[in-house]
Amino acid sequence: MSDKSPYQEKANESKAHVVWHESNISKADRAKVKDQKPKCIWLTGLSGSGKSTLANALEVALTEQGKHTYLLDGDNVRHGLNKNLGMSDEDRTENIRRVSEVAKLMVDAGLIVVTAFISPFRADRDAARELFEDGEFVEVFVDAPLEECEKRDPKGLYQKARQGIIKEFTGIDSPYEAPEKPEVVVNTAENDIEACVKQLIAAII
Numbered sequence: 677m678s679d680k681s682p683y684q685e686k687a688n689e690s691k692a693h694v695v696w697h698e699s700n701i702s703k704a705d706r707a708k709v710k711d712q713k714p715k716c717i718w719l720t721g722l723s724g725s726g727k728s729t730l731a732n733a734l735e736v737a738l739t740e741q742g743k744h745t746y747l748l749d750g751d752n753v754r755h756g757l758n759k760n761l762g763m764s765d766e767d768r769t770e771n772i773r774r775v776s777e778v779a780k781l782m783v784d785a786g787l788i789v790v791t792a793f794i795s796p797f798r799a800d801r802d803a804a805r806e807l808f809e810d811g812e813f814v815e816v817f818v819d820a821p822l823e824e825c826e827k828r829d830p831k832g833l834y835q836k837a838r839q840g841i842i843k844e845f846t847g848i849d850s851p852y853e854a855p856e857k858p859e860v861v862v863n864t865a866e867n868d869i870e871a872c873v874k875q876l877i878a879a880i881i
């Protein structure tokens with residue numbers, strides 16, 4: 677987001693008068709009560725690659741193991757917190773910035789957070805990583821070729837994008853920058869859902 681945005685102008689006005697408060701309970705205290713290591717599991721990939729499906733299945737598996745989790749999904753967050761954002765590059769960046777900060781708060785609360793956003797820009801995902809301590813941020817590339825995602829087209833969005841009804845669609849007329857060094861790559865075109873979840877659990881726990 678540029679420095680000329682209304683959000684940034686208001687932030688600049690008030691910044692000088694806003695003071696950080698320390699809390700008596702730390703992230704480590706909260707994590708100890710939950711008996712787990714807080715983490716942010718960041719799923720990135722094309723629409724239809726399998727982010728929501730895997731994030732849901734992963735949350736189920738973690739909950740069955742007694743872990744305390746929360747799932748942040750792009751479609752859902754865009755109905756509430758980020759309902760004032762569209763799909764321009766600038767709005768996607770702001771979407772990911774806000775979600776990264778929410779995920780950081782949730783990790784501070786001691787949770788294992790799973791996020792499912794296209795998050796197409798490398799710089800935005802790197803900025804998210806910067807908010808976390810070493811080892812807390814696990815970038816997962818949910819990898820499936822565009823042709824496979826388009827064939828699945830679970831919401832009929834690719835068809836609408838090809839017809840020009842939806843503009844700036846990721847992979848069609850908006851870019852997707854694949855991760856260069858993700859902690860995990862799950863290939864959803866070659867492995868079934870169960871195998872991908874197994875791979876994720878092994879990488880996380």
Ligand SMILES: Nc1ncnc2c1ncn2[C@@H]1O[C@H](COP(=O)(O)OS(=O)(=O)O)[C@@H](OP(=O)(O)O)[C@H]1O
Nearest residue numbers: 723724750763768771793794795796843844845846
């Ligand atoms: N133009 C365009 N491009 C891509 N996706 C679109 C678009 N318009 C609507 N949708 C639907 O919005 C979901 C993507 O939201 P995200 O918040 O994950 O996007 S982003 O990270 O800000 O790029 C995405 O969800 P997934 O299919 O689950 O990825 C789509 O359902």
Ligand SMILES: Nc1ncnc2c1ncn2[C@@H]1O[C@H](COP(=O)(O)OP(=O)(O)O)[C@@H](O)[C@H]1O
Nearest residue numbers: 722723724725726727728729830864867868869
């Ligand atoms: N290994 C797999 N992992 C995840 N989804 C898969 C896999 N194989 C096939 N699919 C199917 O692909 C589709 C992915 O849709 P979805 O999870 O909504 O993707 P996204 O959230 O990335 O848009 C679903 O219909 C799902 O059943």
